[in-house]
Structure formats: C-alpha cells, structure tokens
Amino acid sequence: MPELPEVETTRRGVEPHVVGKKITEVIVRHRGLRQPVSETIDDIAGHAITAVARRAKYLIFTLKGAGHLLIHLGMSGSLRISGEAEEFKKHDHVILGLSSGKQLRFHDPRRFGIYLHLPEGDPADHPLLRDLGPEPLDPEFTTETLLKGCAGKKIAIKVAIMDAKIVVGVGNIYASEALFRAKILPATPAGEVSKARLAKLADGIREVLTESIEQGGTTLRDFLNSNGEPGYFKQRLFVYERKDQPCRVCGTPIEQAVMGQRSTYWCPKCQK
C-alpha cells in the first residue's frame, strides 16, 4: 500500500500521540509478518518513545533506554491511534498501550510488513537500512546520483527509479506519475535517458512526492492515516490506474503495460 508519502503521512500523524509517552503494554496477536515480530518486543514496555523518524518506507521509533523499533508497512499495513476500549480489528497484529491511555495499533491484512525491536546499535547499520540509496527529498538526491544509478542499465527507467539502491521511496504509483511529469516513456532503457531528462525526472520525483505528502498521501483502496482518514492525492494522479481514460493534459487515452511485474501507466502523446 504505502509509498513514501503515505509512510510520511503516517509518521506525522502518529508522532504527536506517541512522542513523550511511555509504553505501558505490548500485545502481539500475530507474530507472522514478513519476518517474525522480534522475540524481545515485550522488553520495550516501561520505556518512553522519544522520536519517530522515517528512512525510505521504514519508520524508526526511538525508545529511551531500549533501542529502537523498526516498522515497515509492506503492501497493506497501517498504524493507527485508537482508544483502548475499541475492539480489535481482525488484522490488528501488534498493539502498544501508551501512558496517555491510547493505543498504537499495527494493522496489516497481507502481513508483508515488518515490526522489529532493535535493542541496541544504530538502526542505520541494520541490514534492512544499510544499503539503501538516497532519500529523494534530501539534498543528497541529485541529477548526478540518478545518472550514476542509471548508467549502463538496460532495465526500463520506470523499474530503475523503483530500485531502492538508486533512490528510495518511489513505489509503483509515483514511478508512473514522476515519469509523466518528466515526459519520459516508462519503457525507455535507464542508461539511454539523457542527463537533461534525468534532471527533469529528479524534479518530477521530488514534486510528486512533496505534493502527495501535502495532500495526506494517495488512497486507492484502503490507505488510511493514523486518524483513520484517507489521503486526497488520488484526484491529482495523471496516469496511475487511468488506463483508457483521457490524458488530463492532451486527452489521449492513457496506456498500460506490465514492467518489472507491475502495472505501469503513461500517455503516449505527452511522453516520449
């Protein structure tokens, strides 16, 4: 489900409810995520949450005196603040009771998510984070880094910008959207896109992610923020899931094909 804007929306929604609060209780209702929920997860009870950060599509909770929590929402995960009296939903897998009396619930029907406790060390050194590429909204993401990532590559540019070693956070929706904004056909081999066009693409990636965050992310089917509300960026999508519908710029029907095993959308007139 969630790409960078949805994860950032979640971070911003959750942060004010958890920072400064102590974890009073840990309830694990289903351990079987993409990796099993950490065996040491119960040890975080009694410790306060001091910060909530994001790296790529991961959320990192800093726990005073108990290391960090590393959470990934996978394809269908969400974090929600709820009252302790609220009944558990079917796929509420991990619940943290907070000193405010509220709860932070991790809900994930498909269980592709990750919920790990890192008792010690710098989370940036964890194998899941260690080899990640640049953050698209940080200054380290430049035309040069994108050029370096694409150099010599025969894979479609659309597949390349979804590769977390080249740039993180760009998932299937925003890959198509960024290419539309940069007027680049998604099937173009990554190594054949000129530096000038990669500069446009870097701009497109930054713009589409920033605008989506401002709108609270994209709700296609089931994404809800930490308050249970949808994101409003869907109405601003130019191509994603708009096969055969008229291009919002030129009216030409939007085309669709599978690239890198994922549905890809583009306008055959606006994009070259």
Added chain:
DNA sequence: CAAGATTCCTGGTGGC
C-alpha cells in the same frame, strides 16, 4: 553481474 520471475498473504472485484 544484471535482469527477470517468484514468493510471502488476504481481500476486493469482475466474469460466468
């Protein structure tokens, strides 16, 4: 190596 395919899992949708 790079590139492509498969895998984990549940739920919603559309065709018959």
Added chain:
DNA sequence: TGCCACCAGGAATCTT
C-alpha cells in the same frame, strides 16, 4: 449468490 481467476501502494530471494 457462488465460485474462481486475477489483481493490489513492497521487496527479498530465487533463477536465468
């Protein structure tokens, strides 16, 4: 209405 095939915001791990 039921059944079934197919598809879905990710990404590690296979095979080719």
